[in-house]
Amino acid sequence: PAHPYTKGLLNSIPRLDQKGQSLYAIQGLPPSLLRIPSGCAFNPRCDRVQDVCHTELPRLVPVLDAEGADLPGRRSACHFWKETLHG
Numbered sequence: 001p002a003h004p005y006t007k008g009l010l011n012s013i014p015r016l017d018q019k020g021q022s023l024y025a026i027q028g029l030p031p032s033l034l035r036i037p038s039g040c041a042f043n044p045r046c047d048r049v050q051d052v053c054h055t056e057l058p059r060l061v062p063v064l065d066a067e068g069a070d071l072p073g074r075r076s077a078c079h080f081w082k083e084t085l086h087g
């Protein structure tokens with residue numbers, strides 16, 4: 001995944017090989033639609049949040065592999081998609 005929210009959702013899927021272990025849960029709650037945070041709407045719940053996430057709305061950008069080649073059909077709206085994907 002190239003977005004922390006997607007990564008969190010995938011990490012929260014129950015797995016048979018982890019029976020008996022606690023499920024991963026994304027911290028916090030979805031924002032009120034009447035009070036959507038400035039910048040990235042996911043910033044109150046993101047474990048990768050930085051200052052820029054509070055002030056700038058991330059653009060939807062193509063996702064590239066480690067060699068810089070476009071991954072067809074893959075897009076992310078995260079300032080730190082590279083770190084999320086490759087980090």
Ligand code: SF4
Pocket residue numbers: 003004005040041042043046047048049050053058077078079080081
């Ligand atoms: S832009 Fe910032 S707050 Fe939003 S998902 Fe990416 S790292 Fe998290």
